[in-house]
Amino acid sequence: AQSVSQHNHHVILSEAASLELGCNYSYGGTVNLFWYVQYPGQHLQLLLKYFSGDPLVKGIKGFEAEFIKSKFSFNLRKPSVQWSDTAEYFCAAINAGKSTFGDGTTLTVKP
């Protein structure tokens, strides 16, 4: 069965700190990977996605993620976080129409 795990449940950073959120998936075949963000009181929004090609994917708001096939990982990174990045972040894998989400990581950025 397909599964997605996010290692960090809650991350607290100061502004300008660098961010890396871990995401690992378990599925042996072709899988499409996504990072979504949910700001407080808002709906899920797509940050970035990987289907194929360049394993380093750039998304909105300065976020990027690297797909490492050998590690079954798709970690999210941002070199310098802002207070407005405070939100819930979800990693997801979609294969053959089936969506599997990680448990989410709550990011709190202190001003």
Place this chain on the structure above:
Amino acid sequence: GAVVSQHPSWVICKSGTSVKIECRSLDFQATTMFWYRQFPKQSLMLMATSNEGSKATYEQGVEKDKFLINHASLTLSTLTVTSAHPEDSSFYICSASPPGQSYEQYFGPGTRLTVT
């Protein structure tokens, strides 16, 4: 573009009654819509996938007769929670995919259901 709305945004109902939640794609046609359930501090759990004009595909463990899904048009899918119980209280979120983009999902704002 790619806006998905849900109605109502929150609803309170009594145990034993039924509640209908609507999911609409406002500026695109959605051949596929997904329904998720999210418990507090937890992730989204896919409940079912609905394709316009056909029966929904339910995930294992989701009761088809309790969570009725209808995808009657390319812009509207409905989820009806029948004979609701307090344990059905949750946050229900829908998403929609445009034709030919089955891996793209645009999410609605969610509906908070409280069953008393």
